[in-house]
Amino acid sequence: MERELIKMRQFALRKAQQGWSGNKIAEELHIPRRTAYAWLVKYRSCEEAQLANHPTRVKIPVETKTRKEIIRLREKWNWGPNKIEGYIRAQKPHGIDPIGHKKIHALLVEEDLNRPIDYVRTTWGTRRFCRLHSNSLWQTDFKLLDNDNWICTYLDDHSRFILRGKEFTDNPTGEIALEILKKATTHYGVPEAILTDQGTEFYCAPAKGKDHGISTYTQTLLEWGISHIVASKRRPTTIGKIEAFHKGVQYEAPDIGLTFKNYIPYWNNRRPHQELHYQYPRQVYFKDFKKKED
Numbered sequence: 001m002e003r004e005l006i007k008m009r010q011f012a013l014r015k016a017q018q019g020w021s022g023n024k025i026a027e028e029l030h031i032p033r034r035t036a037y038a039w040l041v042k043y044r045s046c047e048e049a050q051l052a053n054h055p056t057r058v059k060i061p062v063e064t065k066t067r068k069e070i071i072r073l074r075e076k077w078n079w080g081p082n083k084i085e086g087y088i089r090a091q092k093p094h095g096i097d098p099i100g101h102k103k104i105h106a107l108l109v110e111e112d113l114n115r116p117i118d119y120v121r122t123t124w125g126t127r128r129f130c131r132l133h134s135n136s137l138w139q140t141d142f143k144l145l146d147n148d149n150w151i152c153t154y155l156d157d158h159s160r161f162i163l164r165g166k167e168f169t170d171n172p173t174g175e176i177a178l179e180i181l182k183k184a185t186t187h188y189g190v191p192e193a194i195l196t197d198q199g200t201e202f203y204c205a206p207a208k209g210k211d212h213g214i215s216t217y218t219q220t221l222l223e224w225g226i227s228h229i230v231a232s233k234r235r236p237t238t239i240g241k242i243e244a245f246h247k248g249v250q251y252e253a254p255d256i257g258l259t260f261k262n263y264i265p266y267w268n269n270r271r272p273h274q275e276l277h278y279q280y281p282r283q284v285y286f287k288d289f290k291k292k293e294d
Contacts, residue, residue, distance in 0.1 A: 022036045070107055071107075077271075085099070087278055131157045132158065132288075133289060134285045134288045135289065136290065138154050139154070139242040140152065140195075140202075141242045151166065157195070159276070160275070161284070163184040165264055166179075174201045174217035181194075190224060193227035194227070194228055196229075202215060202228075203218070204218070249263055
């Protein structure tokens with residue numbers, strides 16, 4: 001049966017070389033036109049042994065320049081196959097051919113650069129939100145690093161662009177957050193709203209027997225014309241974008257040899273993001289401002 005199938009495919013290829021159309025070949029062999037055209041495309045350059053019903057896929061080697069670039073990205077930035085594929089397709093580096101993430105994974109395994117994780121990733125929440133324009137909403141939070149220093153960062157919700165950040169040794173306060181915010185607004189303008197958690201640096205929570213008050217941070221935002229949005233308790237995913245950046249500072253930055261100060265330009269200008277279709281935050285931030293109505 002398989003031998004007969006091979007003969008039919010040989011006949012189809014031979015007649016195609018003689019100028020027969022796919023329709024005429026299909027009619028002669030009593031097969032669907034779709035099958036005839038599929039054979040002509042799939043088996044045109046195959047050897048006879050590959051005309052069997054389950055032919056081995058022809059392995060197309062990765063171009064040397066593309067191969068070197070994939071290895072460089074892996075060794076320098078420790079990117080995975082999906083991020084490497086997305087970067088090549090979105091940023092289109094000169095002379096590099098786009099290839100799929102499965103082929104990239106196979107190449108990394110071949111080069112002994114594959115390092116699978118030994119734990120199951122935890123997914124926190126499935127609902128996502130993202131503002132439509134830059135400067136519509138900023139997120140901010142404090143983070144204690146392994147070296148016992150604190151950092152405070154402001155991130156644009158739409159583009160993931162880091163607007164300003166600071167590493168310091170003092171305890172976190174609302175005054176420090178406002179100092180950093182003032183510098184950010186000087187360079188990038190005033191956002192419509194800022195999203196924080198219910199940390200005491202940002203929010204004055206109601207105490208027992210007392211009503212909810214207004215913190216210095218909230219009061220200052222109101223004076224500047226900025227709305228203060230506060231996340232619910234025990235909902236860290238609400239400010240998940242700034243949490244993701246702080247996670248990168250804690251784990252990714254040391255892995256690729258960057259300090260907090262140097263990690264910010266890498267995040268903004270060199271690190272493609274999946275949710276941004278593998279564009280850089282700076283690219284998205286400066287092109288997606290809300291257009292002023294005439």
